Amino acid sequence: MSPSTDLRAHFDATVEFNNGGGLTATGFRLDLPNRGADVAQLFVKHLGLALVKEVTLSNLAIVEEQHRGSRGVAGPRTRTGRFVELSHVIRDGLVTYPGLPAPVITPHLTREASKASYAPGTEFAMDIITMIGNTGTYLDSPFHRYEGGTDLAGLTLETLVDQPAEVFHVHDSTTRGIDAPIFWDRDLANKAVLIHTGWDAQFGTPEYGSNAPYLTEAGARYLVEQGVTMVGIDSVNIDNTAPDAAGARPAHTLLLAAGVHVVEHLTNLGELPPSGATFSAVPPRVEAFGTFPVRAYARL
Structure with a gap:
C-alpha cells in the first residue's frame, strides 16, 4: 500500500478525568485505521490514559498522511512477503559522501577480448571496481x-x-x-x-x-x-x-x-x-x- 493512502487525524483535545484534573492537547496527530474510526477512543488508547471521564475534540481534520506508529492502530494492509529495496545504486563516478573519492569501474577482460580464450559463442566480462568502503549504502x-x-x-x-x-x-x-x-x-x-x-x-x-x-x-x-x-x-x-x-x-x-x-x-x-x-x-x-x-x- 502506498504511504499516501494512510489516514491520520489532526485535532485539538481536552480530557477530563474521573478523579479530577485534565489534559489539553493542541495540534495533535494520530494514525487512523479508517475514516470511521473513533478518534477520541484512539487518542486515549495511544496515550495510555486511565480513568478518563470525557474527551472533547475540536478542529478535527482527517487527511491522507503516512502512518507514524500510533498505538492501538493495526499496521498497514500490505502484501505479506513483499521486498522493499533500501539501497542506492553504485555506478562509476558516483559521489556518495562529498569529498570522498567516487568509485572507478574499469574492464579487466572485455567480452570482445574473451572470445580468444573460449569456444565460439562463449564470452565473458570481468571488471575491476576501485572504491572506498564508504560508497553507496x-x-x-x-x-x-x-x-x-x-x-x-x-x-x-x-x-x-x-x-x-x-x-x-x-x-x-x-x-x-x-x-x-x-x-x-x-x-x-x-x-x-x-x-x-x-x-x-x-x-x-x-x-x-x-x-x-x-x-x-x-x-x-x-x-x-x-x-x-x-x-x-x-x-x-x-x-x-x-x-x-x-x-x-x-x-x-x-x-x-x-x-x-x-x-x-x-x-x-x-x-x-x-x-x-x-x-x-x-x-x-x-x-x-x-x-x-x-x-x-x-x-x-
Missing part, C-alpha cells in the same frame, strides 16, 4: 571507529539479517537533530531502528552534504541503552557533520562501542510501515576492514 562495523574492534569478517549473520524493524518517520521534523524522545514510545530491544528523514531525495547532489539530519548524542545513548541491533538513516551521516560539530562523532562513538551496526545512505524508507517489517543489510566478510556497501532491504 554501507554498513559501519566497530573496526571503522575503534582499533581492535570487530571487523566486517567478524560480524554475525544473526545481527545482520531479518532484524525486526522499527521505522521512525521524521521527514517533516522542524529540527535537524533526532533526539531521544522520538524513540520513547516503542519497545526497541533486539530490533533495527531505521530513521526516515527524507534526506535521500538530495542524494547525488551538492545539497546532500549540507545541513543534513542526524542522530543526537542523547538519541544514540538511548538506543544503546535499549539494546538495539542496528541503526540506519537515509542521510549523509548518522552524526552531525556541520562545522559546528567540530569533528565530534558521538553517535558513531556510542553505537559502535556497543556493537550496534550503523547503516548510512539508506533510501526508500518512506515505503516502510512504522512496525512489522524486517531489515537486512549484509556486507562481505573482509578482514581488517570496517565499512563496506550492503544490499539493504526490508521484507514486509
